[in-house]
Amino acid sequence: GQNIDQPTEMTATEGAIVQINCTYQTSGFNGLFWYQQHAGEAPTFLSYNVLDGLEEKGRFSSFLSRSKGYSYLLLKELQMKDSASYLCAVRVPGNTPLVFGKGTRLSVIA
Amino acid sequence: DARVTQTPRDKVTEMGQEVTMRCQPILGHNTVFWYRQTMMQGLELLAYFRNRAPLDDSGMPKDRFSAEMPDATLATLKIQPSEPRDSAVYFCASGLGQAGAETQYFGPGTRLLVL
Numbered sequence: 001g002q003n004i005d006q007p008t009e010m011t012a013t014e015g016a017i018v019q020i021n022c023t024y025q026t027s028g029f030n031g032l033f034w035y036q037q038h039a040g041e042a043p044t045f046l047s048y049n050v051l052d053g054l055e056e057k058g059r060f061s062s063f064l065s066r067s068k069g070y071s072y073l074l075l076k077e078l079q080m081k082d083s084a085s086y087l088c089a090v091r092v093p094g095n096t097p098l099v100f101g102k103g104t105r106l107s108v109i110a
Numbered sequence: 111d112a113r114v115t116q117t118p119r120d121k122v123t124e125m126g127q128e129v130t131m132r133c134q135p136i137l138g139h140n141t142v143f144w145y146r147q148t149m150m151q152g153l154e155l156l157a158y159f160r161n162r163a164p165l166d167d168s169g170m171p172k173d174r175f176s177a178e179m180p181d182a183t184l185a186t187l188k189i190q191p192s193e194p195r196d197s198a199v200y201f202c203a204s205g206l207g208q209a210g211a212e213t214q215y216f217g218p219g220t221r222l223l224v225l
Binding site: 033041042043044045048087097098100101102103 | 114141143151152153155158166201213214215216217218219
């Protein structure tokens with residue numbers, strides 16, 4: 001089976017840095033996605049990692065360690081608008097679509 | 111700008127009624143996904159299509175759910191008869207490429223409430 005684990009909720013302060021972790025146990029691995037979902041809205045694509053290491057995109061960075069089955073999403077200089085759910089999703093081999101985690105609900109407070 | 115559209119945005123119905131949800135994928139995308147999202151289960155894949163052919167609908171309760179793509183610009187998800195436990199947000203997403211190899215672009219969702 002496929003299993004993706006993320007913390008259910010996190011709270012962080014405006015201007016701070018927060019790291020959202022994701023661990024996965026899947027039958028193979030072909031890449032990992034992070035999506036952002038604001039309340040009442042659709043998920044939107046944030047990042048994609050297929051090789052080990054850190055991918056930086058503005059205030060957001062995503063890290064992957066394939067040997068550890070581990071990824072994190074790093075959000076810097078937090079803003080109130082970053083309050084959202086963050087979904088980790090893994091692509092597995094074969095003709096199958098993404099396997100999504102249940103998401104981490106991040107609350108940014110003043 | 112190109113985006114996935116879904117109708118209706120909200121639907122309230124009574125148990126036993128038929129519900130039809132529609133999705134227009136981004137023009138040129140060849141894969142379409144239907145997801146259901148609830149607080150308890152998160153995002154669950156119901157069915158997906160590539161080049162209009164159904165590839166996997168194992169996530170769908172077959173006795174009441176059906177998904178079709180009558181043409182490349184329209185995907186439908188039907189529930190008949192609907193039950194209160196079907197209350198959820200239903201998302202359609204589209205992508206380009208081999209199923210699983212593409213970034214998925216999500217529509218705004220249909221919020222379904224079955225009373």
